[in-house]
Amino acid sequence: MKETPLSNCERDFLLKAIQEKKRLDGRQTYDYRKLKIMFGTDFGCCFVELGKTRVMAQVSCELVAPKENRPNEGIMFFNIELSPMASPAFEQGRQSELSVKLNRQLERCLRNSKCIDLESLCVVSGEKVWQIRVDVHMLNHDGNLMDAASITAIASLCHFRRPDVGIQGDEVTVYSPDERDPIPLSIYHMPISVSFAFFQQGTYLLVDPCEREERVMDGLLMIAMNKHREICSIQSSGGIMLLKEQVMRCSKIASVKVSEITKLIMKALENDKTARKAGGKCGFAESMPQERITALKKDETAVEMTDVTERANDIVLNAEVPPQTSQSLLVPLPGMGQVGKDLQNSWGIEEYYQDEEEAFNSDEDKQTMMEVGEKQKVHEDVVEISDSEEDEVVILQPEATDRAHKKTSSSSHLKEPAKSKKRHRK
Amino acid sequence: MSSFRCFVLCGNMAGLELLSDQGYRLDGRKASELRKVQARMGVFAQADGSAYLEQGNTKALAVVYGPHEMRGSRSRTLHDRAVINCQYSMATFSMSERKRRPHGDRKSTEMSLHLKQTFEAAVMTQLYPRSQIDIYVKILQSDGGNYSVCVNAATLAVIDAGIPMLDYVCASTVGFVDETPLADLCYAEESGGVSSLALALLPRGGQIALLQMDARLHQDNLEALMDAAMTACKGVSKVLDQVVRQHLQEASLATGD
């Protein structure tokens, strides 16, 4: 499936907005979107939300023979899966350019920076080592996949516990979690990637581009760093011309962002640990009631609502979009339709749902039905007018076909073009 | 080659120092010294542009076709500029271990992507809408700095094909050892656990067309490393300029009266 093309209008607007230091979602130039880190029931399962971008990672391990040239080192394997689920632009099965780029970048970010002690993964030198496999799945694509993927991957690695092994002579026994506590990986440092989008030949720079910004940008610079301000990898992509000063500036911004994100990951890990100790429920199934995996749930978005000239009003206007003082209890989960007894619907409809039909007069109803049936018999020929591919319009009782035609066309929410193209100016 | 590889492995094991106290590197170069660059343009008759480039022991062939009409899937056509199609491959005999797949694995796909990106920045693609430029690069012998050698070779080939570029694109791989940047890394140094940085530069404006770095490096050292890389690239650009001038002179002598 093809993705929707980007119109010139969107492109021009985005560029203009960027020039005025405005962004689509009301962020500042160097702001990240809201980052959420969650862990699953299993060790090494992590979900990350970066705005609307959603990524999931699962770490797994198995005992394999080591590589010949590195007999006493474990093996790390990274795989980013761009499933068509995330975006219509992603194709099933094929290794696209984007997928190669992301995979290699993740490898460079996590493997080449030697953030994990591979030698501790050796069980029997030259014979058996642990292979740690990180599968990163993109669930929803709204830009900046790389940062989300790197955060997810490192968080899930930190969360992961491998089973303990014992060696008696030649025999290697793998203990189940009940017998011996699983062991965490030894992680030296946490490299986190930060992406910078460049616009108009590098004149403008944005952190954490969203999908539409990514489609307009000239190029991208990804800097992976850890909180000790060590750069683990740099990669520029897209045909841009960078200047040295820009790279230096980006690296400075990256160091700030990385320390923030690292703190967030540590906090999430800490929370998960305490939750687990307390025996609280955690995991994927638990994420349903907490609205973790519904796309229709709504986060509060802060919108800057003033013109630059109206600075004074800024504070008032940085209002959160869904007001928290909601009086209506109609929307238990905004945007989620609920069907069933005693539940309300919340499809964002103006009229309120009234539960009255239980008490309708069945006799009367029958009568009307019979009437209709009767008339059906009289006029056997039923006209169906189908304008649309799917939405069929059926007319029961076609007395005046042409009149009916007129009616349907006016009924099915069609209007004169001038009407529906609503323009009003003040 | 195999003995060479052995030496490298031993070097790693023994923690061989990449920079001696006297300031010399494994192959006897100074820290900021480049390897010898030799190049020829117009090596093939069939291609629109071609070049051969040696940088120390790393040898690469580059061939350019185009700009021509889109081949293959037409859907990739861009209505406002040319598409650059790159393929990077390594000859099966280019390394000490025989390479089973000359192209198509993740690393070479990535390298192709990087080449493409580099030349998209440098070639004036907007002059050729709805067309395609093919750049094929093959590494004949690999001894470190594959990316930079490919870029340098491809630049000459593009110039040979007469495709307008903003400037020479020169690339160089630099490393960082003992607080000293090393220019133009060879294989022994690359695999010796040096943090390396590959940089493609348009020397005149000092614009960076591609920047890629592996392994850990403290932020404070980045600037020094980038400076070293840019100096190295400027050095390469001088050599390339000479090669182009010499080639043109020879060509005009051969054809002129």
Added chain:
Amino acid sequence: MLSRLKAKVGSVLLPGDEFCLDTTGADTISLAGPSKANKVVCGPGLRRSGDRLLVYKSGLLRHKEPNMFWMDAQHKRYVPAKGETVIGIVTSKSGDVFKVDIGGSEQASLSYLAFEGATKRNRPNVQVGDLLFAQLIVANKDMEAELVCVDSAGRANGMGVFGAGGLLFRVSLGLARRLLAPQSDLRAELEQLFPCEMVVGMNGRLWVKSTGVQRTLVLANLLESCENLTPVQRRQLFGKLAQGAL
């Protein structure tokens, strides 16, 4: 049947729900009503099969006097329907037609003659990537959808290329319909907020423009958030905004 239908108006129905026309006992009580009065028109989401009336879309049952019924749902996928006006993006120019993405399953075609004042000589100035406001004149199951930018009298009537300086974004089809409804509260409230231009396509595309980038962005965010707001919440939000802006 009518009263049962009417009783269900405004409630959620699911595909598979059905209303029986009940022909069996028809002759017992028959001649009561005047034959014209009870004509029932079924719009999108309802289908007649034999003597039953089937629901085939989930959503709310809507009703309009005298006897029109249809299902209203917050769909995201657009199915082209004849006569609807949509916002399209020109994706290519090939020969005599433009290919236009209207968000349907396939691209629609638009003849370059279907513009006001266009002749063989005088081609309209349309570039790839431009936005078009156009009307569907062919939308069949098995045929490519066709657009025009003129009405039956040959005038543009508001259609054609537009979009300079505004922002395009997507909303659900339900919200687009709500904005287009003749008496739309949402639209009325927006009007009071600040001056703006707005183009709504039935395909869920929305284009807005206001004075300045910031206001346009605010407007876009507002409309996007209106998707899941109850009227009360919305009024609160608008009220807050109005206070700030004045």
